[in-house]
Amino acid sequence: MTPLIKLENAHKIYHLEGVDVPAVNGLSFTIHQGDFVALMGPSGSGKSTAMNLVGCLDVTTIGAIYLGNQNTKNLSESDLAQIRGKKIGFIFQTFNLIPSLTALENVALPMLFQQVSRRQRLQKARKLLEMVGLANRWQHLPNQLSGGQRQRVAIARALVNDPEIILADEPTGNLDTKTGNEIIKLLQELHKQGKTIILVTHNPELTKQATKVIQLRDGKVVGG
Amino acid sequence: MILDYLILALHSLRHRKLRSWLTVVGIIIGVAAIISLITVSRSLESTIQEQFEQFGANRILISAKGFQGPGTLSQSLTTKDVETIEKISGFEYVLPALFRNGEVKHRGETSFTLISGLPADSFEQFYADMGVELDQGRTIQEKEKYTAIIGSRVAKEMFSRDLSVGSKIIVNKGEFRVVGIVEEIGNAQDDNQITISLETAREIFNEPERVDTIIAQVKSTSDIPLLQEKIERELERKRRDTNFQVLTASQILEQINQVLGVMQVVLVGIAAISLLVGAIGIMNSMYTSVLERTKDIGIMKAIGARNSAISQIFLIESGLIGLGGGIMGVLLGTGLAFLLGSFSQQAGFLLIIKIEPMVLILGLLFAFVIGMVSGILPAYQASRLKPVDALRYE
Ligand SMILES: Nc1ncnc2c1ncn2[C@@H]1O[C@H](COP(=O)(O)OP(=O)(O)O)[C@@H](O)[C@H]1O
Ligand SMILES: [Mg+2]
Numbered sequence: 001m002t003p004l005i006k007l008e009n010a011h012k013i014y015h016l017e018g019v020d021v022p023a024v025n026g027l028s029f030t031i032h033q034g035d036f037v038a039l040m041g042p043s044g045s046g047k048s049t050a051m052n053l054v055g056c057l058d059v060t061t062i063g064a065i066y067l068g069n070q071n072t073k074n075l076s077e078s079d080l081a082q083i084r085g086k087k088i089g090f091i092f093q094t095f096n097l098i099p100s101l102t103a104l105e106n107v108a109l110p111m112l113f114q115q116v117s118r119r120q121r122l123q124k125a126r127k128l129l130e131m132v133g134l135a136n137r138w139q140h141l142p143n144q145l146s147g148g149q150r151q152r153v154a155i156a157r158a159l160v161n162d163p164e165i166i167l168a169d170e171p172t173g174n175l176d177t178k179t180g181n182e183i184i185k186l187l188q189e190l191h192k193q194g195k196t197i198i199l200v201t202h203n204p205e206l207t208k209q210a211t212k213v214i215q216l217r218d219g220k221v222v223g224g
Numbered sequence: 225m226i227l228d229y230l231i232l233a234l235h236s237l238r239h240r241k242l243r244s245w246l247t248v249v250g251i252i253i254g255v256a257a258i259i260s261l262i263t264v265s266r267s268l269e270s271t272i273q274e275q276f277e278q279f280g281a282n283r284i285l286i287s288a289k290g291f292q293g294p295g296t297l298s299q300s301l302t303t304k305d306v307e308t309i310e311k312i313s314g315f316e317y318v319l320p321a322l323f324r325n326g327e328v329k330h331r332g333e334t335s336f337t338l339i340s341g342l343p344a345d346s347f348e349q350f351y352a353d354m355g356v357e358l359d360q361g362r363t364i365q366e367k368e369k370y371t372a373i374i375g376s377r378v379a380k381e382m383f384s385r386d387l388s389v390g391s392k393i394i395v396n397k398g399e400f401r402v403v404g405i406v407e408e409i410g411n412a413q414d415d416n417q418i419t420i421s422l423e424t425a426r427e428i429f430n431e432p433e434r435v436d437t438i439i440a441q442v443k444s445t446s447d448i449p450l451l452q453e454k455i456e457r458e459l460e461r462k463r464r465d466t467n468f469q470v471l472t473a474s475q476i477l478e479q480i481n482q483v484l485g486v487m488q489v490v491l492v493g494i495a496a497i498s499l500l501v502g503a504i505g506i507m508n509s510m511y512t513s514v515l516e517r518t519k520d521i522g523i524m525k526a527i528g529a530r531n532s533a534i535s536q537i538f539l540i541e542s543g544l545i546g547l548g549g550g551i552m553g554v555l556l557g558t559g560l561a562f563l564l565g566s567f568s569q570q571a572g573f574l575l576i577i578k579i580e581p582m583v584l585i586l587g588l589l590f591a592f593v594i595g596m597v598s599g600i601l602p603a604y605q606a607s608r609l610k611p612v613d614a615l616r617y618e
Contacts (some may be wrong), residue, residue, distance in 0.1 A: 057525075081525065098523055153558065
């Protein structure tokens with residue numbers, strides 16, 4: 001079976017004042033459809049960089065990333081945008097909602113870039129807000145919501161175009177333990193529904209629920 | 225989709241600081257200048273056109289050089305010149321006219337206004353040709369002396385008591401009886417006029433010979449150029465000087481249009497400069513906006529926005545800023561045009577301001593396009609941001 005995601009000797013090298021910083025330094029792993037991956041490692045080990053590469057927010061300096069059979073290196077900026085919009089749902093540590101838009105508008109926004117009609121967008125966005133338990137908060141602006149609520153809005157937004165892959169980069173990092181656990185539960189729920197999830201976390205507890213654990217150090221898989 | 229981008233742009237505009245709106249002042253001034261300029265000059269053109277239609281294309285005006293209009297002093301046309309012109313065939317009639325500023329008294333109150341004198345036997349026909357209608361009373365009859373036809377403002381505003389047919393007024397020591405009141409014309413100069421017979425005017429102003437303007441009504445419009453030449457030739461021969469000018473309606477129109485043309489070039493220049501300043505202002509404000517919203521751009525890219533979508537959103541936003549400036553400019557410009565209209569009316573020049581919807585719409589469209597154009601570079605810059613970099617921006 002073709003893996004859903006495959007990294008082959010992926011490198012991401014930043015140049016800082018003449019010094020090369022290899023944020024990701026020869027990373028190879030595969031992820032299959034339906035996996036729940038816990039991506040772990042100390043701060044600065046390249047987890048976020050790896051997530052950005054998988055999520056087509058960034059391109060490798062050396063090495064290749066395959067999504068299905070597609071080598072993302074050969075794609076145009078516009079194609080990458082399409083992949084981000086359709087196949088991938090991002091959940092960030094800092095939520096990354098657009099402050100001038102309401103919860104509902106934030107959730108509906110990704111569909112706008114997929115030419116979905118306004119009526120359908122609002123319908124779907126409402127449904128998802130309901131699913132994450134924020135049906136009565138749809139009119140609120142992000143700064144009128146708590147951290148946990150914001151992250152739920154972000155999750156609803158990540159799901160709105162029915163992506164195959166959910167990338168969650170320390171989604172609980174800015175939340176208290178209780179709220180964080182609720183968010184993790186929501187992700188597990190999504191996994192049960194068949195989504196492939198990559199979760200960056202520091203919590204060793206979560207490795208039990210993961211179908212696969214990838215440990216990073218200095219931009220490489222530990223023991224890999 | 226464009227509509228949705230428009231809504232997005234509106235959202236972001238709502239969240240922009242008031243400061244960033246100040247950058248559209250240039251657009252406001254530019255559009256206001258253009259709108260008021262076009263409105264005023266078109267109104268002016270049509271007003272003048274109408275006045276000349278009223279005045280008649282069949283008329284040739286002869287006056288001394290330097291004579292700029294009723295009220296100013298002319299040099300020297302005399303009854304001899306009238307006779308010279310009368311000898312030329314092709315005219316329906318030739319009217320000598322005398323214009324003087326006179327002192328007008330009524331029941332102890334004194335005022336000053338323009339007094340015109342026209343031959344008593346020509347009133348009927350001249351008023352008919354000019355389309356002058358009387359509100360009350362009648363015109364001056366042949367051989368009649370010391371009677372006056374007064375303008376509507378003379379009747380209603382000049383003195384604390386309204387004048388009516390039969391009222392007595394004293395003009396330069398001569399006592400006149402009002403026999404007619406002209407319908408309101410709408411400009412101060414005409415409505416403040418008192419018209420008396422030329423014969424009485426000669427007596428009260430002590431001007432036995434002088435003529436300020438000779439009005440020659442031609443029989444056929446097509447003869448005008450020929451007759452104009454003849455008048456010039458004959459007057460020059462008899463007078464042995466060229467201290468006179470012979471003007472036709474179309475020439476006067478041409479002269480006025482020339483002045484208007486110069487005015488327009490100057491104003492268009494001013495408008496263009498302020499629009500340029502406005503465009504630079506919008507561009508600057510859009511760059512600020514791109515910077516302020518770098519993170520939003522990163523987010524939108526992360527959830528699937530293509531470069532083209534980002535640049536469209538920013539283009540629409542800058543277009544909307546332009547449009548906002550345009551709306552204010554159109555309002556200001558329209559107001560300015562009306563203000564100019566009422567000023568000129570007070571100054572005695574009839575200017576009826578006509579608002580043309582097409583001009584307003586074009587003004588708005590123009591402002592929108594300028595806004596868009598000034599947004600092109602900032603929008604391009606926004607669209608080229610790399611998603612990761614934009615997301616990291618705080
Ligand atoms: N845009 C960047 N420019 C320069 N260095 C970067 C950039 N992004 C990440 N890095 C560096 O790359 C390394 C890996 O960062 P990151 O992927 O964010 O780690 P993690 O998410 O595991 O904490 C760090 O040393 C970080 O400083
Ligand atoms: Mg990180």
